[in-house]
Every structure is written in C-alpha cells, then in structure tokens.
Amino acid sequence: MTLPVTDNNAAAAISANWGLIAGNGDFPFLVLEGARSRGIEMAVIAIKEEASPGLERVAKRLHWVSLGELSRTIDLLHEEGVKRAVMAGQVKHNKIFSSIRPDWRLAKLLFSLPSKNTDSLIGAVARVLEDEGIELVDSTKFLGPLLPAAGVLTRRAPDESEAADIAYGRGVATQIAGLDLGQMIVVRDRACVAIEAMEGTDETIERAARLAGGQRLVVVKVSKPRQDMRFDVPVVGLKTIEVMKRSNATALAIDAGRTLLFDREAMIRAADDAGIAIEAFAPERVAGDDTQKSAAKRKS
Numbered sequence: 001m002t003l004p005v006t007d008n009n010a011a012a013a014i015s016a017n018w019g020l021i022a023g024n025g026d027f028p029f030l031v032l033e034g035a036r037s038r039g040i041e042m043a044v045i046a047i048k049e050e051a052s053p054g055l056e057r058v059a060k061r062l063h064w065v066s067l068g069e070l071s072r073t074i075d076l077l078h079e080e081g082v083k084r085a086v087m088a089g090q091v092k093h094n095k096i097f098s099s100i101r102p103d104w105r106l107a108k109l110l111f112s113l114p115s116k117n118t119d120s121l122i123g124a125v126a127r128v129l130e131d132e133g134i135e136l137v138d139s140t141k142f143l144g145p146l147l148p149a150a151g152v153l154t155r156r157a158p159d160e161s162e163a164a165d166i167a168y169g170r171g172v173a174t175q176i177a178g179l180d181l182g183q184m185i186v187v188r189d190r191a192c193v194a195i196e197a198m199e200g201t202d203e204t205i206e207r208a209a210r211l212a213g214g215q216r217l218v219v220v221k222v223s224k225p226r227q228d229m230r231f232d233v234p235v236v237g238l239k240t241i242e243v244m245k246r247s248n249a250t251a252l253a254i255d256a257g258r259t260l261l262f263d264r265e266a267m268i269r270a271a272d273d274a275g276i277a278i279e280a281f282a283p284e285r286v287a288g289d290d291t292q293k294s295a296a297k298r299k300s
Contacts, residue, residue, distance in 0.1 A: 020044045048065065074134075152279045194207050234258060241267055250275065
C-alpha cells in the first residue's frame with residue numbers, strides 16, 4: 001500500500017535533496033541556519049582539515065572527509081540522496097595546492113587542468129558534481145540579508161582622501177581579481193601597499209600595516225569581474241574590522257550584492273566605534289557579464 005505524501009513527508013524529501021560541503025569559519029553554520037529557516041535540513045560533508053568540530057552539534061547528518069577525497073565526497077552525497085549542494089566556508093589556498101593528498105579522481109582532475117588556480121580547480125569539481133547529477137548552487141542562496149545594497153553602511157562616509165584611494169583601489173583590485181590572484185588590495189595615497197595572494201584578507205592587511213609603518217590605510221575588496229556565486233564569494237566580518245583597527249586602516253570598500261557581511265550588525269557597530277567607514281559599491285560591469293543580475297535577483 002502506498003502511503004499518502006504528507007507535509008512532513010514532503011519536507012523530508014526536500015531536505016534529503018540538499019547537501020553542504022563545509023570549509024572553515026562561520027559560513028557553513030550560517031548556511032545551515034538559513035536553510036533550516038526554510039524547513040531544509042542539509043546533509044553535511046565536512047572537510048577535516050578546515051571545518052569546525054562544532055558542526056557536529058548543529059548538523060543532524062554529518063560526514064567527515066579529507067581535503068583530497070573527491071570520490072568519497074561524491075559517494076557520500078549519493079548515499080544521502082543529495083541533488084543540490086552548497087559549498088560554504090573557506091579552504092585555504094595554500095592547503096589546496098601544498099598539503100592536499102588527492103585520491104585517484106582528484107589527481108586525474110588536477111592533471112587535466114590547464115592552470116592550477118582556485119577558480120579552475122573548484123570549477124572543475126563543480127563540473128564533476130554536475131556530471132554525477134549534483135547541482136552546485138549559489139552559496140548565498142539562504143543568506144540574502146547578509147548581502148549589502150550599494151551605499152554607505154556606517155555612520156560616516158569615506159572622507160575625500162579615502163574616497164580617492166577607494167576609486168584608485170577598485171580599478172586595480174578588479175584587474176587583480178580578474179586574474180584570480182586575489183580579491184583585495186590595501187592602498188595608501190593612491191599607491192598599492194599590499195595585494196592579497198594565498199594568505200587571505202586579514203594577513204594582507206597586517207602585512208600592509210608593517211610596510212606602511214603606521215600610516216593610514218584603505219582596504220578595497222572586490223568580487224571577480226565574472227564572480228561565480230557558487231564558490232569563493234568575498235567575505236568580511238567582525239574580525240576584519242578588528243584587524244583594520246589594529247592596522248590603522250580607516251575605510252573599507254566592498255562590492256554590493258556580492259560580498260557577505262558576517263555578524264553584520266556587530267561588524268558595523270564595531271566599525272562605527274572605531275571610526276572606520278564602510279561603503280558598498282555596484283560591481284564593475286564587464287562585457288557579457290550577467291552575474292550582477294543573478295546576484296541582485298535571488299532565487300526564492
């Protein structure tokens with residue numbers, strides 16, 4: 001006898017279709033919370049070298065994998081019935097390319113890549129997942145409120161000098177991001193002090209502070225010209241403000257609709273307390289780029 005599909009059965013079926021591939025930081029927790037608010041309970045594949053042990057307390061279905069275990073990740077997603085997956089949480093670039101021990105499937109994929117940058121690698125993984133019937137979904141799908149609209153987010157706007165550094169920095173940073181070298185630069189008097197590479201945002205700001213010798217700095221973080229919102233989305237948070245305060249960085253420019261603000265209220269409050277200006281700008285448009293529209297118009 002076939003049982004009727006109840007609301008509970010339907011909700012369970014929807015949950016069974018969703019998976020989360022979790023890296024480090026708060027991002028995976030926020031995705032789980034956002035999905036749960038829509039009645040979706042995700043299966044979690046957590047990367048041992050990166051993900052927080054705290055996920056075990058909040059995820060009802062969780063499996064641990066090592067960074068290079070692509071085949072096992074796919075097998076687990078199939079076992080959980082996952083058809084749609086989200087990648088959330090950073091995997092440090094230096095770990096991807098120096099500490100990774102790939103299984104045969106990932107080794108084959110790495111060998112086939114024309115270039116070994118992060119976009120190429122994660123994009124190739126996304127194609128493998130799609131070939132397996134698993135759609136990789138926009139990582140911000142459940143986090144719309146954390147994506148700022150264009151405008152000044154803090155009590156004070158950037159002053160004239162900071163605005164000039166931001167204008168210069170956005171042009172440079174967009175070019176750098178287009179080469180997949182990094183998505184953030186630190187500027188002083190319309191000169192580039194530091195460019196983000198594999199070390200990440202906070203360490204780049206600290207390096208710039210050492211180079212500048214305590215002089216005032218401006219931080220500019222952008223999305224890539226054709227930002228794939230499924231992975232490697234720009235993120236700033238409370239820790240970013242704390243590092244900026246220590247480094248005498250007095251203004252932060254980000255891309256509207258393409259940058260996640262973790263702990264948004266606490267972050268902006270801390271920026272106001274420190275006298276730091278934060279402004280979000282419409283991303284630079286490039287020919288054939290329709291990601292702005294997809295970033296602004298979220299799937300429900």
